Amino acid sequence: MRVIKNKKSINLKYCNNFFNRFKGFMFSKNINIGLCFPKCNSIHTMFMLRPIDVIMTDKNYKILYIFKSVKPYRIILPKKDVYYTFEIPTNTFEFKINEKIKVK
Numbered sequence: 001m002r003v004i005k006n007k008k009s010i011n012l013k014y015c016n017n018f019f020n021r022f023k024g025f026m027f028s029k030n031i032n033i034g035l036c037f038p039k040c041n042s043i044h045t046m047f048m049l050r051p052i053d054v055i056m057t058d059k060n061y062k063i064l065y066i067f068k069s070v071k072p073y074r075i076i077l078p079k080k081d082v083y084y085t086f087e088i089p090t091n092t093f094e095f096k097i098n099e100k101i102k103v104k
Helices: 018-023
Strands: 002-005 008-014 034-038 052-057 063-070 084-089
Touching: 008 084
Parallel strands: 008 034
Antiparallel strands: 002 008, 034 084, 052 063, 052 084
């Protein structure tokens, strides 16, 4: 999977099993891909070594919430109507609320 915007894109890892969802970016020094968590409306950044951007969308990939440069050891509490949560390296894309993410 990939997230694409204009001429920029980033590979996505689809985290749909317990281990992938649990590990996420914990203890990762290099964050050069994105993570997609289906059926996920909250996250934490415990044991992460770098900040990330978090984008939360509905089932149609319409952006509902954007959290820029979320530092390690933070919690984003459950958000209404969120289906997918994306964790991506900071400043990879400039998205806006209500914009649709293109995922292939």
